[in-house]
Structure formats: structure tokens, C-alpha cells
Amino acid sequence: MxxxxxxxxxxxxxxxxxxxxxxxxxxETKDRIVSFVEKAKAAGxxxxxxxxxxxxxxxxxxFFNPGTEGADIHPDVLAVAPDAPIVIKHFADSFEQTTxxxxxxxxGVDTLWVAGMMTQNCVTHTAISRAAEKYDVSILPDLxxxxxxxxHLIALHAVSTRMTLVPSDSVL
Numbered sequence: 001m002x003x004x005x006x007x008x009x010x011x012x013x014x015x016x017x018x019x020x021x022x023x024x025x026x027x028e029t030k031d032r033i034v035s036f037v038e039k040a041k042a043a044g045x046x047x048x049x050x051x052x053x054x055x056x057x058x059x060x061x062x063f064f065n066p067g068t069e070g071a072d073i074h075p076d077v078l079a080v081a082p083d084a085p086i087v088i089k090h091f092a093d094s095f096e097q098t099t100x101x102x103x104x105x106x107x108g109v110d111t112l113w114v115a116g117m118m119t120q121n122c123v124t125h126t127a128i129s130r131a132a133e134k135y136d137v138s139i140l141p142d143l144x145x146x147x148x149x150x151x152h153l154i155a156l157h158a159v160s161t162r163m164t165l166v167p168s169d170s171v172l
Contacts, residue, residue, distance in 0.1 A: 004109065005107060005113070009094060010052045014063035020063035036168045037077075051073055052122065093126055094126040118145070119145060
């Protein structure tokens with residue numbers, strides 16, 4: 001029997017209305033994610049927060065600077081999965097120089113559902129990571145967003161040749 005983890009990538013304050021880099025439909029996407037997380041937890045799916053923190057050695061970043069409110073995971077997302085592990089990353093690929101692989105192994109995961117922000121960057125780079133190749137990976141497109149609807153759709157189309165895109169209402 002498969003063991004699934006839902007990766008919640010970069011659901012951080014800087015991507016919302018009063019943040020440094022607000023995204024298209026960020027609040028609506030977050031609300032769908034919060035609702036889905038409740039169902040996923042009830043079905044025994046492991047939830048993992050992935051949080052991007054800018055590398056201070058590279059200078060001030062436009063967003064996600066360490067110690068800022070903008071870098072914090074959105075409180076609604078933390079509230080629905082308060083005990084979920086948090087993996088800190090500094091690259092688009094959530095596996096790159098992080099504890100994600102170790103966390104997945106500890107949980108015995110073999111299936112990954114990828115959700116979050118930004119579709120064309122951290123979501124797709126994590127999903128197509130070489131480190132993800134040993135997992136059954138799907139992107140949940142209705143639980144992702146980015147700068148614009150067009151960029152979101154272009155990114156999903158581009159990655160669709162490499163993996164399955166599965167609407168969240170069809171996985172549970």
C-alpha cells in the first residue's frame with residue numbers, strides 16, 4: 001500500500017496581498033489548499049511544509065528574507081497542519097541541500113503530491129527533481145498558483161510531458 005505526502009511549497013506571506021510579491025489568486029489557492037489538507041489528513045496523507053528562506057550571504061532578496069514576516073508560512077496553512085514538519089530550502093528544488101529526502105524516508109513515503117507557489121518555479125522544479133524520480137509524483141494544479149494565470153497554465157503544460165497533473169478532487 002502506498003504512503004503519500006502532500007508537499008506544501010512556499011505558502012508564505014510575501015506571496016499574499018500585503019506581501020512583497022503577491023501572486024495571482026493567492027488567497028483563493030490557499031483556501032483550496034487549507035480545505036484539501038483537512039481531507040488529506042483525515043485520509044492519512046502526510047503533510048510537509050516547505051519554506052523558502054533567502055540566503056543572506058547573497059545579500060538582501062526581494063522577498064523571503066530570514067526573520068521577516070513575509071518569509072513566514074501563512075498562518076492559515078500552519079493552523080491546518082501545525083505539527084507537520086517544515087523543510088527549509090534556499091533553491092527552487094525542494095530537495096536541493098534540504099532535509100526533504102530524509103523526512104520522506106523517515107515517513108516511508110513513496111507517493112508525492114505537489115502543491116504551492118510558484119507553479120513555474122519551485123513547484124515544477126521540485127516535481128521534476130532528480131531526487132524525486134524514485135517517487136510517484138503528481139502536481140495538483142488547482143492547488144498551485146504563480147504570477148499570472150497564463151504563466152501558471154504555460155508551466156503546467158510544459159511539465160505535463162514529465163508527470164501527471166491531477167485535480168485535487170480526484171485524488172481523495
